[in-house]
Amino acid sequence: xxxxxxxxxxxxxxxxxxxxxxxxxxxxxxxxxxxxxxxxxxxxxxxxxxxxxxxxxxxxxxxxxxxxxxxxxxxxxxxxxxxxxxxxxxxxxxxxxxxxxxxxxxxxxxxxxxxxxxxxxxxxxxxxxxxxxxxxxxxxxxxxxxxxxxxxxxxxxxxxxxxxxxxxxxxxxxxxxxxxxxxxxxxxxxxxxxxxxxxxxxxxxxxxxxxxxxxxxxxxxxxxxxxxxxxxxxxxxxxxxxxxxxxxxxxxxxxxxxxxxxxxxxxxxxxxxxxxxxxxxxxxxxxxxxxxxxxxxxxxxxxxxxxxxxxxxxxxxxxxxxxxxxxxxxxxxxxxxxxxxxxxxxxxxxxxxxxxxxxxxxxxxxxxxxxxxxxxxxxxxxxxxxxxxxxxxxxxxxxxxxxxxxxxxxxxxxxxxxxxxxxxxxxxxxxxxxxxxxxxxxxxxxxxxxxxxxxxxxxxxxxxxxxxxxxxx
Amino acid sequence: xxxxxxxxxxxxxxxxxxxxxxxxxxxxxxxxxxxxxxxxxxxxxxxxxxxxxxxxxxxxxxxxxxxxxxxxxxxxxxxxxxxxxxxxxxxxxxxxxxxxxxxxxxxxxxxxxxxxxxxxxxxxxxxxxxxxxxxxxxxxxxxxxxxxxxxxxxxxxxxxxxxxxxxxxxxxxxxxxxxxxxxxxxxxxxxxxxxxxxxxxxxxxxxxx
Numbered sequence: 145x146x147x148x149x150x151x152x153x154x155x156x157x158x159x160x161x162x163x164x165x166x167x168x169x170x171x172x173x174x175x176x177x178x179x180x181x182x183x184x185x186x187x188x189x190x191x192x193x194x195x196x197x198x199x200x201x202x203x204x205x206x207x208x209x210x211x212x213x214x215x216x217x218x219x220x221x222x223x224x225x226x227x228x229x230x231x232x233x234x235x236x237x238x239x240x241x242x243x244x245x246x247x248x249x250x251x252x253x254x255x256x257x258x259x260x261x262x263x264x265x266x267x268x269x270x271x272x273x274x275x276x277x278x279x280x281x282x283x284x285x286x287x288x289x290x291x292x293x294x295x296x297x298x299x300x301x302x303x304x305x306x307x308x309x310x311x312x313x314x315x316x317x318x319x320x321x322x323x324x325x326x327x328x329x330x331x332x333x334x335x336x337x338x339x340x341x342x343x344x345x346x347x348x349x350x351x352x353x354x355x356x357x358x359x360x361x362x363x364x365x366x367x368x369x370x371x372x373x374x375x376x377x378x379x380x381x382x383x384x385x386x387x388x389x390x391x392x393x394x395x396x397x398x399x400x401x402x403x404x405x406x407x408x409x410x411x412x413x414x415x416x417x418x419x420x421x422x423x424x425x426x427x428x429x430x431x432x433x434x435x436x437x438x439x440x441x442x443x444x445x446x447x448x449x450x451x452x453x454x455x456x457x458x459x460x461x462x463x464x465x466x467x468x469x470x471x472x473x474x475x476x477x478x479x480x481x482x483x484x485x486x487x488x489x490x491x492x493x494x495x496x497x498x499x500x501x502x503x504x505x506x507x508x509x510x511x512x513x514x515x516x517x518x519x520x521x522x523x524x525x526x527x528x529x530x531x532x533x534x535x536x537x538x539x540x541x542x543x544x545x546x547x548x549x550x551x552x553x554x555x556x557x558x559x560x561x562x563x564x565x566x567x568x569x570x571x572x573x574x575x576x577x578x579x580x581x582x583x584x585x586x587x588x589x590x591x592x593x594x595x596x597x598x599x600x601x602x603x604x605x606x607x608x609x610x611x612x613x614x615x616x617x
Numbered sequence: 618x619x620x621x622x623x624x625x626x627x628x629x630x631x632x633x634x635x636x637x638x639x640x641x642x643x644x645x646x647x648x649x650x651x652x653x654x655x656x657x658x659x660x661x662x663x664x665x666x667x668x669x670x671x672x673x674x675x676x677x678x679x680x681x682x683x684x685x686x687x688x689x690x691x692x693x694x695x696x697x698x699x700x701x702x703x704x705x706x707x708x709x710x711x712x713x714x715x716x717x718x719x720x721x722x723x724x725x726x727x728x729x730x731x732x733x734x735x736x737x738x739x740x741x742x743x744x745x746x747x748x749x750x751x752x753x754x755x756x757x758x759x760x761x762x763x764x765x766x767x768x769x770x771x772x773x774x775x776x777x778x779x780x781x782x783x784x785x786x787x788x789x790x791x792x793x794x795x796x797x798x799x800x801x802x803x804x805x806x807x808x809x810x811x812x813x814x815x816x817x818x819x820x821x822x823x824x825x826x
Contacts, residue, residue: 160817161810164800169807171817173824183663191665191719194804197811201824225663232663269823294803302807304814408822 146312148418150268150381151347154287157412158270160304167306173269173286175299176255177204177242179229180559181274185297186236198303199241203264206230206246207254208559212522212549216561217247226560240300253525253551256280256493260364261527263393267382267409272299277493277575279370282379283363284386285413287347289377310376311421313346317354319429324610326503327362328495328573328593330354332434332444334366334426335373340442343375346422349414350380354428360389361499368494369575372441381413435480435606436577436591438468443577444591447608450477471579472588473567480590480606486568488519488601489582490546490594492556495573496524498531500594505540507598507612513545514604520562521546522554546601558583571600632805634742634796637724638769641779642692643699643757644673650707651734655716657708668712669719689720692760697768699756700727705734714738724770726777726786728753739792742801744772746786772796 146152160169182204189196196202209226211217221227230247237244245251251258256277259265267285272278274296281288295305315334321327335342348370350363358366363380370378380386387406390396397405432446443465445451453476454465469476474483490496490504501521513519521541523529529551532538538548555562556574563583564570570582570589577589590606599609659671677687684690698717704727705713714737717725725738725745738745759766759780768779772793776783788796795801799809807814818824 157821158817160813163806164798165806169810169813171814171821173821184665187664187666192804194808197814198818228663266823298803298807301804302811302814303818304807304810306803306807405822 146419146421148415149312149349149420150285150379150412150414151287151310151312151349152418153412154268154270155309157268158287163306165306167308169304170270170307172272172299172303172305173201174259174264174271174281175202175303176259176271176273176275176278177202177233177237177296178208178255178273178275179206179233180208181293181296182236183229183232184293185300186232186240188297189300194301196240196242196300201303202240202242202300203259204233204237204242204244205252205255205258206233207551208553208557210247210252210550210552211560212552212554212562214550217550219247223560250526250530253523253528254493254496254553256364256368257496257524257528260284260360261393261525263390263396266390266396266405267386268412272305276371277368279375279377280364280368280493282367282370282377283360284390285379285382285409287377287379288367290371310347311345312349313343313375313422313424314349314351314420315424315426317350317352317426317428319354319427320357321354321428321431324595324608325428325431325433326593326595327358327365329431329434330428331366331369331372332436332441332591333431335369335442336434336444337426338373338424340372340440341374343370343373346375348373348375348378349420350378355380356383356385358385359499360385361497364497365494365500369441372575382409383413433593433596433609435596436589437472437474437480438465439471439577439579440464440468441575441577441591443468445480447481447596447606448479450479452476472569472590481608483569483590483606485517485571485590485600485605487555487564487570488513488517488546488597489522489555489570489572489574490520490597491522491524491549491554492574493524493553494575495594496522496528498528500573501528501532501537501541502535504594504598505537507595507609508544508546508602509540511544511602511612513601516604517601519544519546519601520549520555522549522562523551525551544601555582557581564589571597571606573597632742632799632802632809634744634799634801635773636769636771637697637744638767639696639723640692640694640765641697641699641756641760641768642688642695642722643760644688645701645757647702648706649700649704651705651710651713652707654705654713655710660710660712665712665715665719668716669721672716672720692764694721696721696723697770698722698725699753699760700725701750701753702728704730706731709733709737711737711740714741714743718743726753726756726770735789735792739795739801742796742805744770744788744792744796746770746775746777746788748777748784748786752784
């Protein structure tokens with residue numbers, strides 16, 4: 145078993161008790177709540193007369209079901225079930241004294257975007273949410289993982305979960321990411337290498353030169369997709385990048401308190417001689433922009449590489465690859481570059497942060513979205529939106545032909561009106577390319593970085609963003 | 618839950634379901650499935666609220682939608698449901714025992730229960746006790762004749778006491794153990810360590826308490 149890792153230290157600090165069922169009782173420092181997985185848990189508490197013991201350690205926002213057109217956000221929402229969920233969350237948070245960032249709040253947005261930007265997510269904490277992409281928050285050196293509906297209830301009732309400790313795999317990424325290559329490419333590469341179930345039973349500790357070089361926004365994208373690699377959680381040890389990001393944020397400590405807290409943050413980082421259950425090495429130096437060719441996030445290749453032939457894959461992956469390629473309509477042996485796209489989607493908890501839109505804007509500036517492409521830019525939060533608007537980034541998107549929207553999960557899972565139609569192929573900055581994920585059972589999702597989405601939007605086909613940059617230079 | 622202690626759910630004692638005392642409600646009939654207990658159209662909801670109205674919804678109304686003389690309309694305030702054979706068969710929906718619980722059911726005595734239904738009852742802390750058809754029939758007759766008479770299910774001793782006599786019932790050992798020890802519910806399990814939770818929280822540099 146691992147020893148001396150951040151995971152071990154934070155787990156030990158948060159362990160409340162050994163439970164008679166063999167699990168550990170873990171205290172939760174931050175519980176993020178949204179409208180989809182919280183209604184029944186709140187009702188059950190009400191039914192049982194249980195009060196939320198730590199309301200201040202719970203924060204809610206509305207993200208999955210919100211319309212992203214400004215005119216669609218007036219109350220009551222047109223979709224009655226969406227309105228019902230939002231109303232329930234308003235009532236539940238108001239009755240329990242839990243902070244809620246609703247549609248009328250400028251801070252509303254995707255839970256995994258909002259919490260970091262408010263400084264709610266901090267190193268050395270435990271973070272849960274009824275959403276698998278809670279792994280995002282591990283970017284701060286927190287233990288962060290998604291939970292089920294009954295566990296949402298447990299956390300509301302006790303600020304704890306019953307949990308099993310996982311093993312720790314260190315993923316050491318040497319080298320430096322090249323021009324036009326982003327952290328999204330790095331995590332797609334890791335998942336392609338280790339498999340979509342390669343992380344089962346593990347949490348991933350990402351480290352090495354390439355990871356140290358990443359900004360906080362980029363780190364969030366890496367940790368976000370840990371779940372796509374089968375790991376329950378992923379984290380990066382806190383460092384100066386982490387501390388500088390936190391300084392001055394609304395919920396971060398101030399002045400001396402910040403320095404005191406920093407001592408704690410430093411103390412929980414993995415020891416240099418920590419023991420890991422597994423260590424994997426990767427080199428980022430030769431990494432190309434990555435794109436998916438199939439229907440899971442591990443079915444990905446570098447933009448210059450051919451789509452693999454199913455018969456060349458390990459036996460256990462062949463049938464799935466055949467089915468995936470039939471769905472996505474790609475031909476083995478050819479690269480993904482050149483496949484036409486119908487939709488370009490920027491946003492989500494993976495890549496809906498200000499830096500993601502800036503990277504895309506750098507590609508879009510002075511260019512136009514291909515006439516056959518509908519392009520959607522959905523900021524991850526109201527704060528992201530207003531920040532970008534203050535910088536004029538929204539104008540670049542609008543002038544290029546993007547539809548500039550309000551904050552929400554949008555076309556990642558299409559619980560609102562934003563959806564693929566028919567067999568449209570979408571260049572997407574989201575995290576999942578499962579069949580039907582973007583709202584159409586025949587829809588085809590090609591996962592890629594925000595810069596690559598911008599390149600695809602302009603070219604009308606899957607393209608290497610580095611070519612556009614070179615042409616422009 | 619009318620186990621030991623109050624209903625505020627604080628501390629381990631509350632989570633132990635050792636006995637349920639109150640009055641009875643008889644619902645006669647074999648093979649009453651969960652679709653009858655709560656029709657599927659009431660599952661599309663954000664909350665468990667209102668489930669009490671949906672318990673036996675269709676059976677409780679006549680053709681004009683007016684409340685009829687179904688026991689769930691007649692025996693308000695009762696908490697010991699007495700049923701017959703294979704109660705709760707069909708769909709696994711947890712909404713069924715939840716609807717019963719919201720209406721007020723805290724224990725069920727019957728000839729037999731569908732397995733999943735019994736499991737769902739356990740996770741809600743509702744003891745489901747079985748006994749022979751004659752005893753069930755006597756109990757139902759007694760309740761109908763004496764709606765306000767006391768009935769008590771003792772989970773520890775596996776007995777039902779009513780009308781001055783005590784009869785034996787069976788409670789599945791895993792269910793009985795979980796209820797009696799108070800480990801039937803992770804909420805209860807976790808809340809049983811409230812002091813330790815506070816201590817752990819107080820020791821964390823980022824938690825202000």
